[in-house]
Amino acid sequence: xxxxxxxxxxxxxxxxxxxxxxxxxxxxxxxxxxxxxxxxxxxxxxxxxxxxxxxxxxxxxxxxxxxxxxxxxxxxxxxxxxxxxxxxxxxxxxxxxxxxxxxxxxxxxxxxxxxxxxxxxxxxxxxxxxxxxxxxxxxxxxxxxxxxxxxxxxxxxxxxxxxxxxxxxxxxxxxxxxxxxxxxxxxxxxxxxxxxxxxxxxxxxxxxxxxxxxxxxxx
Amino acid sequence: xxxxxxxxxxxxxxxxxxxxxxxxxxxxxxxxxxxxxxxxxxxxxxxxxxxxxxxxxxxxxxxxxxxxxxxxxxxxxxxxxxxxxxxxxxxxxxxxxxxxxxxxxxxxxxxxxxxxxxxxxxxxxxxxxxxxxxxxxxxxxxxxxxxxxxxxxxxxxxxxxxxxxxxxxxxxxxxxxxxxxxxxxxxxxxxxxxxxxxxxxxxxxxxxxxxxxxxxxxxxxxxxxxxxxxxxxxxxxxxxxxxxxxxxxxxxxxxxxxxxxxxxxxxxxxxxxxxxxxxxxxxxxxxxxxxxxxxxxxxxxxxxxxxxxxxxxxxxxxxxxxxxxxxxxxxxxxxxxxxxxxxxxxxxxxxxxxxxxxxxxxxxxxxxxxxxxxxxxxxxxxxxxxxxxxxxxxxxxxxxxxxxxxxxxxxxxxxxxxxxxxxxxxxxxxxxxxxxxxxxxxxxxxxxxxxxxxxxxxxxxxxxxxxxxxxxxxxxxxxxxxxxxxx
Numbered sequence: 001x002x003x004x005x006x007x008x009x010x011x012x013x014x015x016x017x018x019x020x021x022x023x024x025x026x027x028x029x030x031x032x033x034x035x036x037x038x039x040x041x042x043x044x045x046x047x048x049x050x051x052x053x054x055x056x057x058x059x060x061x062x063x064x065x066x067x068x069x070x071x072x073x074x075x076x077x078x079x080x081x082x083x084x085x086x087x088x089x090x091x092x093x094x095x096x097x098x099x100x101x102x103x104x105x106x107x108x109x110x111x112x113x114x115x116x117x118x119x120x121x122x123x124x125x126x127x128x129x130x131x132x133x134x135x136x137x138x139x140x141x142x143x144x145x146x147x148x149x150x151x152x153x154x155x156x157x158x159x160x161x162x163x164x165x166x167x168x169x170x171x172x173x174x175x176x177x178x179x180x181x182x183x184x185x186x187x188x189x190x191x192x193x194x195x196x197x198x199x200x201x202x203x204x205x206x207x208x209x210x211x212x213x214x215x216x217x218x219x
Numbered sequence: 220x221x222x223x224x225x226x227x228x229x230x231x232x233x234x235x236x237x238x239x240x241x242x243x244x245x246x247x248x249x250x251x252x253x254x255x256x257x258x259x260x261x262x263x264x265x266x267x268x269x270x271x272x273x274x275x276x277x278x279x280x281x282x283x284x285x286x287x288x289x290x291x292x293x294x295x296x297x298x299x300x301x302x303x304x305x306x307x308x309x310x311x312x313x314x315x316x317x318x319x320x321x322x323x324x325x326x327x328x329x330x331x332x333x334x335x336x337x338x339x340x341x342x343x344x345x346x347x348x349x350x351x352x353x354x355x356x357x358x359x360x361x362x363x364x365x366x367x368x369x370x371x372x373x374x375x376x377x378x379x380x381x382x383x384x385x386x387x388x389x390x391x392x393x394x395x396x397x398x399x400x401x402x403x404x405x406x407x408x409x410x411x412x413x414x415x416x417x418x419x420x421x422x423x424x425x426x427x428x429x430x431x432x433x434x435x436x437x438x439x440x441x442x443x444x445x446x447x448x449x450x451x452x453x454x455x456x457x458x459x460x461x462x463x464x465x466x467x468x469x470x471x472x473x474x475x476x477x478x479x480x481x482x483x484x485x486x487x488x489x490x491x492x493x494x495x496x497x498x499x500x501x502x503x504x505x506x507x508x509x510x511x512x513x514x515x516x517x518x519x520x521x522x523x524x525x526x527x528x529x530x531x532x533x534x535x536x537x538x539x540x541x542x543x544x545x546x547x548x549x550x551x552x553x554x555x556x557x558x559x560x561x562x563x564x565x566x567x568x569x570x571x572x573x574x575x576x577x578x579x580x581x582x583x584x585x586x587x588x589x590x591x592x593x594x595x596x597x598x599x600x601x602x603x604x605x606x607x608x609x610x611x612x613x614x615x616x617x618x619x620x621x622x623x624x625x626x627x628x629x630x631x632x633x634x635x636x637x638x639x640x641x642x643x644x645x646x647x648x649x650x651x652x653x654x655x656x657x658x659x660x661x662x663x664x665x666x667x668x669x670x671x672x673x674x675x676x677x678x679x680x681x682x683x684x685x686x687x688x689x690x691x692x693x694x695x696x697x698x699x700x701x702x703x704x705x706x
Contacts, residue, residue: 012654062326093250119390119422139387145379151371158379165386172393176403179281180341191378198371205364214368217446219505219514 001054007126009050014133016043018109018165021140021160023106026098028091030083033156034076040163041072051127051170059178063097065066070185075159075192082196083152086203091150095212101147112136127171134171137164151199151209155192162188220268221277227261227292227332230254235325242318251324252303258332259296265289266694272637274701276338280404283338286697290543291335291469297680298362298461298550299328305558305673306454320360327353327458330387331466340403340427343470344381347434350463350591351377358451358459368441369450375433376443384430384470390423391415391477404472409703412480421486424478428490434467437528438497441521448517449570453561456513460520461554465546466683468527472542475531476703484534491532492623498525499630507638511570513560515641522634523549529620529627538614544691545607548684551603551677552595558601558674559589563645566661571678575645582661586646588674593642595681597635603685 001009020040020129024033045068052060083089096104120128141161148154167177174182203209231254238247266289269275274285283293303324306515330353334346351374359370388403395401398414408415433440448456475487502522509515523545530542563585567574595602608631615624684691 011294057447119418121418142379145375154375158375158382161382162381165382166390168386169389169392171400172389173396176341176389176392177339180339180345182402183342183345184348187345187352188378190352191348191374194352195371195374197365198355198359198374201359202371205367211371214371216365216368217372217450219445219508 001050006054009046010126010130011121013043013047014130014167014171015162016040018136019046020134021137021164021173022105022109024144024156025101025140030089030091030150030152031080033153034080034083037079037156037159038076039073040160041070041076042068044071044163044166047167048170048175051174055174057174063175063178063181066182066185070189071159071163071166074189078193078196079152079155079181080214082199085200086152086209088150088152088203088209089152091148095149096147101143104143105140108139108209112139117217122136131168134169137161137167140164149194149210149212151202151211154197154211155199158195159188159192196214220265220275222572223264223268224263224275224277224282227254227258227296228329228336231325231329231332231607235322235329238318238322238325240318242316243500245317247318247321248307251321251328252300252307254297254325254328255299255303257291257296258328259300262289262291262293262296267294270697281339281342282336283329283404283406284336285701286694287469287472287543287701288335290698291466292332292547294547295328295331295335295462295466296518297547298554299458301673302454302457302554302558303460305555305670305677306452306457306475307670316360320357323353323357324454324458327357332464334441334466335469338363338404338406340391340405340408340470340474342403342428343473344388345384347384347431347467347470348378348381349433350466351381354451354459354463357455358447360452360455361450366450369446371554372443373447376440380430380440382430383433384427386429387423387425387430387474390419390426391474392423394419394423394481405477407479409480414475415481416480420478420481424474424482424491425486427474428471428478428487431470432494432528433465434464434500434671435471435499435520436464436467437494437523438501438521439494439526441498441501443474444521445514445517445588448520448557449511449513453557453564456516456560457557459555460517460552460557461550464520464524465527465550468524468531468546471528471541472531472702478677479534480703488532488534489685491528492620495525495528495532496623496626496630498522498528499627499634503596503630503633503637506634507640508569509637509641510572512572512575512641512645513570514559515638516556516560518550518661519557519634520553522631523596524607526627529615529623532623533611533618533620535614535618536696536699538611538618539702540695541607541610541614543683543695543698544603544688548595548603548607548681551652551681552592553600555588555674555677556592556596559592563589572641572645576648577646577650579646582652584671588671588678590642590646593638593646595678597638598631601683601685602681603688604681606685 117134144157153154235248325687330349394416397416438443
């Protein structure tokens with residue numbers, strides 16, 4: 001892979017990752033949000049392939065394939081299935097107004113660039129330069145976890161957070177060892193499946209999946 | 220000897236699968252107890268073997284048991300035996316999905332064994348996340364709104380917290396790559412600590428500790444804990460409070476050892492001091508107003524995790540040895556207390572402290588051990604918790620944390636008053652209804668003696684270990700040394 005192609009692919013995949021994260025903040029449709037997650041998973045798999053092939057790692061296509069299957073197919077499918085069973089395609093309420101949510105997201109993206117600089121120091125390779133995208137995804141994922149009101153969108157926030165961490169991992173070090181990557185992917189998949197089941201049970205128990213109305217337990 | 224490492228990993232898995240297949244057989248409830256006993260046995264064998272021949276490594280270096288891992292394995296085993304044996308429900312109140320329940324408990328034990336036996340921070344992370352996965356349905360297994368809410372909060376906060384720890388691990392790996400020895404192994408990271416990139420290590424270690432602190436229930440990331448511990452069945456609460464929190468704390472100790480060697484102790488000390496004092500403050504503020512006795516026990520766990528954090532912040536052989544012994548003492552007592560709280564719940568049918576009165580007379584088989592256990596939790600002598608708490612405070616003063624330890628002592632007095640008030644009301648408080656007070660004591664649950672054995676062993680051990688700690692001295696000193704001497 002020539003250096004020019006590598007740079008372009010790197011810019012495209014990280015660009016799509018950031019775009020999908022920002023679009024995620026905007027809008028209340030669950031189906032659209034899950035669609036964006038498919039796009040994000042695909043971009044992440046593309047990034048894994050690009051970084052891996054450039055570094056000459058033989059296992060890169062395998063890992064990229066795994067990421068594609070799990071993050072762009074299985075997880076969104078499981079979430080779509082939970083959403084269909086519940087019958088909720090739009091979020092009923094959020095804890096803050098959309099405008100504040102967007103301004104917050106913009107501020108967090110700026111913050112991501114601000115904090116990544118000192119951590120990365122004087123590294124100049126192009127992959128490391130794209131790390132702020134991963135940090136943005138992490139912060140935006142947290143933002144979504146914090147401000148969204150429905151169980152499904154909270155789950156989407158969690159996945160965005162996880163995608164952000166995977167992005168940072170592949171950009172800084174080409175990923176961890178295969179055993180750890182496999183284990184971590186399996187763990188996150190199981191967490192998503194469990195939360196999907198819990199969301200369905202929450203709906204069956206109380207007729208809605210508004211997290212802000214979970215007030216049974218308090219001090 | 221490597222085979223002994225595999226036994227506590229594989230056997231609970233097999234027994235878990237057997238339990239899952241025999242959905243409705245009541246005997247499956249004994250399989251987790253058997254798994255826990257095997258864990259304890261393996262832990263003791265490994266302690267002896269490691270002290271003779273040094274750490275054992277297997278699976279291409281992914282698994283490595285040193286003195287600290289062996290100590291933790293034995294602690295997980297003994298506490299799990301108490302929680303699981305004491306928590307086996309009587310024949311009359313068993314639910315339909317016994318097999319699945321028992322199977323998840325076995326898998327939970329296997330995940331905790333993996334977490335303490337892994338010589339790779341990444342693999343340890345995978346194991347700690349697996350503990351969340353296996354306990355998710357256990358926390359929600361009673362059903363109903365409260366249990367579902369607790370399970371949701373537990374899984375989402377636990378997973379998000381642990382995800383932050385993963386980000387920290389990624390950065391530590393990047394730091395080791397910069398140093399020229401890319402690895403996530405404790406041994407390699409400690410050996411090359413000097414060459415780790417300091418900025419990345421600082422960020423990575425702080426995030427990893429923050430993430431694992433969520434799982435360990437340290438304030439201010441503790442909000443899932445009282446909900447999950449109060450809603451889960453008694454056995455599960457006992458296991459989670461008694462050992463799961465400590466396993467997460469073990470991860471913090473390992474990260475701290477690497478960070479201290481690479482960037483000096485200041486960062487970890489400040490983080491752990493803040494978390495420790497805040498945890499004590501949260502318990503001091505909320506224990507006194509509690510209305511639910513299981514939540515009260517949950518807050519007590521936050522307090523004890525705070526004490527462990529203060530001990531780790533102080534550092535040094537005395538504090539670290541006290542921390543490791545406190546993990547054992549707290550685990551034994553807290554698992555017994557949760558088992559007892561489950562029985563009290565069965566007797567009164569209510570979580571409310573106000574509904575439980577005069578327990579010492581009405582149900583001496585519950586009231587007596589509950590009062591003794593509470594005394595141990597509050598740090599009364601002769602219980603080992605007294606000695607370890609004093610050791611942690613003294614070590615703190617010795618290491619120049621004077622005012623922080625003063626604040627901790629004041630907070631501990633407030634916590635003491637809050638918890639003692641409720642426990643005394645429950646055990647010796649007068650009955651609001653004088654008619655009830657005049658009736659004879661209610662008979663104990665059947666079969667009474669057999670169910671009391673684990674509680675008796677746990678409280679007995681806890682009372683004796685403080686005086687007769689000589690068999691534990693060797694393993695404790697070795698475990699402290701495994702953490703790089705406790706610095």
